[in-house]
Amino acid sequence: xxxxxxxxxxxxxxxxxxxxxxxxxxxxxxxxxxxxxxxxxxxxxxxxxxxxxxxxxxxxxxxxxxxxxxxxxxxxxxxxxxxxxxxxxxxxxxxxxxxxxxxxxxxxxxxxxxxxxxxxxxxxxxxxxxxxxxxxxxxxxxxxxxxxxxxxxxxxxxxxxxxxxxxxxxxxxxxxxxxxxxxxxxxxxxxxxxxxxxxxxxxxxxxxxxxxxxxxxxxxxxxxxxxxxxxxxxxxxxxxxxxxxxxxxxxxx
Amino acid sequence: xxxxxxxxxxxxxxxxxxxxxxxxxxxxxxxxxxxxxxxxxxxxxxxxxxxxxxxxxxxxxxxxxxxxxxxxxxxxxxxxxxxxxxxxxxxxxxxxxxxxxxxxxxxxxxxxxxxxxxxxxxxxxxxxxxxxxxxxxxxxxxxxxxxxxxxxxxxxxxxxxxxxxxxxxxxxxxxxxxxxxxxxxxxxxxxxxxxxxxxxxxxxxxxxxxxxxxxxxxxxxxxxxxxxxxxxxxxxxxxxxxxxxxxxxxxxxxxxxxxxxxxxxxxxxxxxxxxxxxxxxxxxxxxxxxxxxxxxxxxxxxxxxxxxxxxxxxxxxxxxxxxxxxxxxxxxxxxxxxxxxxxxxxxxxxxxxxxxxxxx
Numbered sequence: 344x345x346x347x348x349x350x351x352x353x354x355x356x357x358x359x360x361x362x363x364x365x366x367x368x369x370x371x372x373x374x375x376x377x378x379x380x381x382x383x384x385x386x387x388x389x390x391x392x393x394x395x396x397x398x399x400x401x402x403x404x405x406x407x408x409x410x411x412x413x414x415x416x417x418x419x420x421x422x423x424x425x426x427x428x429x430x431x432x433x434x435x436x437x438x439x440x441x442x443x444x445x446x447x448x449x450x451x452x453x454x455x456x457x458x459x460x461x462x463x464x465x466x467x468x469x470x471x472x473x474x475x476x477x478x479x480x481x482x483x484x485x486x487x488x489x490x491x492x493x494x495x496x497x498x499x500x501x502x503x504x505x506x507x508x509x510x511x512x513x514x515x516x517x518x519x520x521x522x523x524x525x526x527x528x529x530x531x532x533x534x535x536x537x538x539x540x541x542x543x544x545x546x547x548x549x550x551x552x553x554x555x556x557x558x559x560x561x562x563x564x565x566x567x568x569x570x571x572x573x574x575x576x577x578x579x580x581x582x583x584x585x586x587x588x589x590x591x592x593x594x595x596x
Numbered sequence: 597x598x599x600x601x602x603x604x605x606x607x608x609x610x611x612x613x614x615x616x617x618x619x620x621x622x623x624x625x626x627x628x629x630x631x632x633x634x635x636x637x638x639x640x641x642x643x644x645x646x647x648x649x650x651x652x653x654x655x656x657x658x659x660x661x662x663x664x665x666x667x668x669x670x671x672x673x674x675x676x677x678x679x680x681x682x683x684x685x686x687x688x689x690x691x692x693x694x695x696x697x698x699x700x701x702x703x704x705x706x707x708x709x710x711x712x713x714x715x716x717x718x719x720x721x722x723x724x725x726x727x728x729x730x731x732x733x734x735x736x737x738x739x740x741x742x743x744x745x746x747x748x749x750x751x752x753x754x755x756x757x758x759x760x761x762x763x764x765x766x767x768x769x770x771x772x773x774x775x776x777x778x779x780x781x782x783x784x785x786x787x788x789x790x791x792x793x794x795x796x797x798x799x800x801x802x803x804x805x806x807x808x809x810x811x812x813x814x815x816x817x818x819x820x821x822x823x824x825x826x827x828x829x830x831x832x833x834x835x836x837x838x839x840x841x842x843x844x845x846x847x848x849x850x851x852x853x854x855x856x857x858x859x860x861x862x863x864x865x866x867x868x869x870x871x872x873x874x875x876x877x878x879x880x881x882x883x884x885x886x887x888x889x890x891x892x893x894x895x896x897x898x899x900x901x902x903x904x905x906x907x908x909x910x911x912x913x914x915x916x917x918x919x920x921x922x923x924x925x926x927x928x929x930x931x932x933x934x935x936x937x938x939x940x941x942x943x944x945x946x947x948x949x950x951x952x953x954x955x956x
Contacts, residue, residue, distance in 0.1 A: 391878055408759075411752040419902065419927035428878060458722065459760040513715070527929035531936065534764045538917045539940055546933055 362478020369505040370445030371466035375474035379435030393430035426481040487553040487577035488521035520549040654892035661834040669835025673827040677817035682827035686805040717770035729809040731755040738816035769860040775803040777842035802842035818894035825867040835859040864912040868943035871901035903928025907943040
């Protein structure tokens with residue numbers, strides 16, 4: 344099953360963009376390009392801060408209202424972590440192209456869908472953060488995101504991390520949470536039918552995935568063993584991706 | 597300033613002054629003004645917002661239903677200066693127009709239990725697009741929305757959120773939208789045995805009602821989602837669809853004249869939004885910064901706040917814990933776990949206010 348696979352990422356995949364990243368996890372593959380700070384259009388110009396422009400392009404067809412909503416969510420979250428005050432009157436443009444998304448074999452997929460797609464949000468978010476890092480855009484903190492679904496199956500409640508489209512369909516509630524590297528809750532989107540207690544459990548699960556403290560060099564082996572059961576450690580993944588990219592870039596020295 | 601003052605009147609002596617009146621100050625630099633009213637220097641003055649409300653005070657809500665005569669259901673909702681009108685109109689979708697329609701899909705699940713039936717109904721609503729909300733903001737309702745332009749990001753975002761919530765909360769029962777037809781006995785069948793007839797006379801779905809839910813903002817003063825959602829709920833509860841039946845001779849769905857059956861609406865989810873106002877407007881370092889959570893923000897406050905939260909709660913189930921239908925928080929890191937938990941309590945209070953106003 345794709346959902347249990349480890350995330351994969353490559354940085355600097357597009358030669359002409361200031362920064363770019365390709366990320367795939369849980370069946371989703373997203374490529375992002377970041378350009379900025381560049382000159383802003385007159386209408387977007389803000390005398391105090393940079394305008395962050397997020398464009399989401401779906402795998403097929405043109406973006407509709409759903410993509411606009413995803414863009415507005417990403418825009419407000421990313422503007423918070425980018426140091427936008429450093430670049431007044433300029434624009435930081437983030438283009439996210441969805442390349443692949445998992446299909447649900449149980450329903451006919453419609454090309455234009457109005458309802459929210461929660462499972463894709465972490466992939467978009469993670470790719471955007473990686474591309475921003477690759478572009479060297481100054482940021483207050485990095486951020487990690489994950490999707491969690493609460494599924495009732497035969498009367499038993501289960502918490503599913505990175506749910507598949509089928510699991511989302513049968514899920515009682517679906518949640519997307521993002522945390523900054525200071526362990527602060529940056530984004531919380533939930534839908535379905537749940538109570539505060541369930542949300543607390545989801546919060547704990549998501550926090551464990553997003554904010555697992557990066558293991559120290561000597562304790563690396565031990566930490567890796569523990570993680571195997573807990574799901575992917577997003578912060579460590581972000582860090583190791585950046586480390587390997589830097590190591591590859593500085594190889595000539 | 598002196599020239600402006602002199603223009604006021606000839607009889608008054610011009611009063612050159614370097615201080616602004618309160619409304620001028622509020623317009624010129626809204627952030628310091630709101631900060632000043634929220635944290636007054638005099639401790640005896642209670643903390644309030646520019647609009648005179650307390651930080652956790654929402655605007656009073658007024659709901660009027662059945663004001664549109666041509667729609668099957670309608671509602672006019674007003675909170676402060678945000679006014680939204682919602683009309684629900686049903687149109688018949690014959691199953692022959694649905695590509696890949698499978699008639700057998702709808703037969704057996706009535707025996708599978710309530711949960712399964714609701715789940716199946718939700719899927720049907722989604723698959724055949726039986727609920728079509730649309731939001732119009734470009735009506736000259738606020739200066740920032742120019743009339744005659746393509747839908748703004750805000751309009752598209754609100755419409756996606758309404759659409760998504762309509763489906764995920766499962767408030768419309770698909771049974772109320774189906775048009776059933778039971779084939780009549782033919783004359784020659786009368787001679788045959790009873791049990792064979794029973795098999796033949798199984799009712800089948802011949803069409804669906806598609807509900808077009810149109811929202812029009814008459815005036816806009818912040819917090820569009822709460823008002824829009826309340827209008828949708830009130831309009832759906834007000835909706836009466838005419839009795840429709842399948843005419844086998846003409847092979848079409850015909851409606852009876854007069855008022856029909858009231859639409860079955862499950863639960864009463866109520867949306868409650870707030871924005872987080874930060875002490876420092878242009879600071880990068882937020883360490884030790886004070887903040888206020890402003891319930892039901894107006895247009896000016898929305899412009900000053902970046903972090904927003906919306907909780908949709910439903911307390912109509914009676915006893916037990918409040919059900920949360922949706923929770924959306926974005927744009928900042930002030931609202932952590934504890935504050936969000938507390939906010940659900942605030943949303944419960946708001947639910948009581950709105951439920952009391954909602955016509956039965």
